[in-house]
Amino acid sequence: MSYFSLLTVNGLVIGLIYALTAAGLTLIFSVLRVVNFGHGALYMVGGYVSYYAIRYLGLPPIGGVIVAMAALFLFGILFEMLIMRPVYTDEVERKDEYAIIVTFGLTILLSNLAIVVFGPFSKSPPPFMAGTLILGPIILPYDRLIAALVAIALLCATTWFLARTTLGQALDAVSQNRESAAVIGINPRRMYTIAFGLGSALAGGAGALIAPIFALSPSMGDLPVVQAFIIIVIGGMGSVGGSIVGGILLGLAQSWGVGYLPDPNRALAYTQAFGAVLLVITLLFRPTGLFGRVHLRLE
Numbered sequence: 001m002s003y004f005s006l007l008t009v010n011g012l013v014i015g016l017i018y019a020l021t022a023a024g025l026t027l028i029f030s031v032l033r034v035v036n037f038g039h040g041a042l043y044m045v046g047g048y049v050s051y052y053a054i055r056y057l058g059l060p061p062i063g064g065v066i067v068a069m070a071a072l073f074l075f076g077i078l079f080e081m082l083i084m085r086p087v088y089t090d091e092v093e094r095k096d097e098y099a100i101i102v103t104f105g106l107t108i109l110l111s112n113l114a115i116v117v118f119g120p121f122s123k124s125p126p127p128f129m130a131g132t133l134i135l136g137p138i139i140l141p142y143d144r145l146i147a148a149l150v151a152i153a154l155l156c157a158t159t160w161f162l163a164r165t166t167l168g169q170a171l172d173a174v175s176q177n178r179e180s181a182a183v184i185g186i187n188p189r190r191m192y193t194i195a196f197g198l199g200s201a202l203a204g205g206a207g208a209l210i211a212p213i214f215a216l217s218p219s220m221g222d223l224p225v226v227q228a229f230i231i232i233v234i235g236g237m238g239s240v241g242g243s244i245v246g247g248i249l250l251g252l253a254q255s256w257g258v259g260y261l262p263d264p265n266r267a268l269a270y271t272q273a274f275g276a277v278l279l280v281i282t283l284l285f286r287p288t289g290l291f292g293r294v295h296l297r298l299e
Contacts, residue, residue, distance in 0.1 A: 002137030007259040008252065013144045015251020016151040017210055021224050022231035022243040024202030030175040030238035031195035034099035038106030039203050040225030045110055046072050046204025047211040047220060048118055051125045054224055061212055067151065068208035076200025079106070088192065094141045107221075114218035120183040122215035145211040152164050154205055155244055158198075162240060162260055171195055175238060223272075230275050234282045236289030245290060253278045 025039045049071045059067065083106075086092045087099050129142035162168035173181040173225035174191040182188055207221070214220070228243075231250055235242025257274035261267040281288065 002264055003259065005137050006139065007255045009138050010144075011252040011255030012248060013140070013148040013251070014212065015248040016148050017206055017245045017247075017249055018224070018231055019205040019247025020151045020154055020202055020209070022228040022235070022247050023155060023240050024199035024206070025225075025228045026141070026199075026232045026235070026238060026240050026243040027158075027162075027171075027195055028199035029232065030240070031171055032084070032087070032192050034084075034096070034203070035103070035229075036196075036199065037062060037100060037103040037225070038110070039103075039199075039228060040221030040223075041107045041110035042072055042076070042200050042203040042221070043207040043224050044114060044216075044218065045075070045223035046207030047216045048114065048207075050208035050211050051123055051216055054125050062146075062150065064125065064211075065208040067206055069205040072204030073197045073201035076197040077193055079200070080196035084196065086188075086194070088189070090234065111218050111221075118216075118218065120218065122217050124215050125211050127212045141213075143212045145252075147181065147213060150209055151206070154202065158240065159244070167194065226272075226276060229281050233289055234279055236286075236291040239289070239291040242289055242291035250275050250278060264273055 021039070021043055024042075028034070028036045028039075040053050046068040050061070050068040053067040054061060055062040057063075057067070075260060083102050084099070087095050092098045127141070127143035128146035131138045131142050133142055133145055162172060170181070170186045171191050171194065173184070173186055174188050174195075178188040181191075206224070210220075210224075227250060231246035232243050233246075234249065235244070235246030253274045254271050258267040258275075260270055261270060
C-alpha cells in the first residue's frame with residue numbers, strides 16, 4: 001500500500017503539470033478552432049525565460065514562473081495578431097492548412113533559435129525549495145510539491161476565470177458559436193487574441209514549473225506537446241475541465257504502469273505506451289472524449 005501511495009503522489013504531481021500544458025492548448029483550440037502545433041515550443045521558451053529571470057534578475061523561482069507567463073502572454077498576443085489573423089479572414093483559402101504550417105513553423109523557428117541563443121547544452125535552474133517531504137510512506141521533493149501546488153492554483157484560477165468572469169464567459173460564447181457571440185456584441189477577433197495569449201501563458205507557466213525538476217533543453221517541448229494532444233483527446237476536444245482530468249489520468253496511468261510493470265529494467269521505456277493504451281480505451285467507450293462536444297470547422 002505504501003508503494004501504491006508513492007506512485008499515486010508522483011503520478012498526481014506530473015499529471016498536474018501535464019494538465020496545465022494541455023489546458024493552454026485546449027483553450028486555444030476551443031476558441032480559435034485550430035490546433036497549435038507550436039505549443040511545445042512555447043513550453044520550452046517558458047522554461048528558459050524563467051531560468052534567465054532567476055539568474056539575471058535575482059528573482060525567486062516562483063517569480064520566474066510569473067515572468068515566464070507574462071512574457072509568453074505577450075508573445076502569444078503578438079503571434080496571433082501578426083501571424084494567425086489570416087486563419088479567420090479571407091486572406092487565405094486553405095485555413096486549416098495555413099494554421100498547421102505556421103504553428104509547425106513556430107516550433108522549427110523557436111527550437112533552432114533556442115539552440116543558437118541558449119546553446120545545445122542542458123541548464124538547471126535552482127529548485128523551488130531544497131529538501132524532501134517525508135510523510136509516512138510518501139517521499140516527495142519539495143520542488144515537486146511546490147510545482148504541483150502552483151499548478152493546482154493556476155488550473156483553479158483558469159477554471160474560475162472562464163466560468164465566473166465576463167471575459168471568460170465571452171471566450172466560452174465565442175468557442176460555442178462565434179456568429180451568435182458577435183450578434184450580442186462580443187468581438188470574436190479580440191477573444192481570439194486573448195485566448196491565444198492565455199494559452200501561451202499556461203504553456204510558459206508549465207515549462208517554468210518543470211524547469212527546476214528536469215533540465216532545460218531546446219528539445220524539452222517535443223514530448224510534452226505529444227502528451228498534451230493525448231490529454232485533450234482523452235478529456236474532450238475543447239474542454240478545459242476535461243484536459244485537467246485527462247492530464248491527471250495520464251500522469252497516474254504512467255506512474256502506475258511504470259511502477260507495476262513486471263520487468264523493471266524496461267519500465268521507463270514503456271512510459272509513453274501507457275498513455276497510448278489509456279487513449280485507446282477512452283476512445284473505445286467515449287469517441288468524443290470524457291467531456292467533449294462537437295466543434296465546427298472554422299470557415
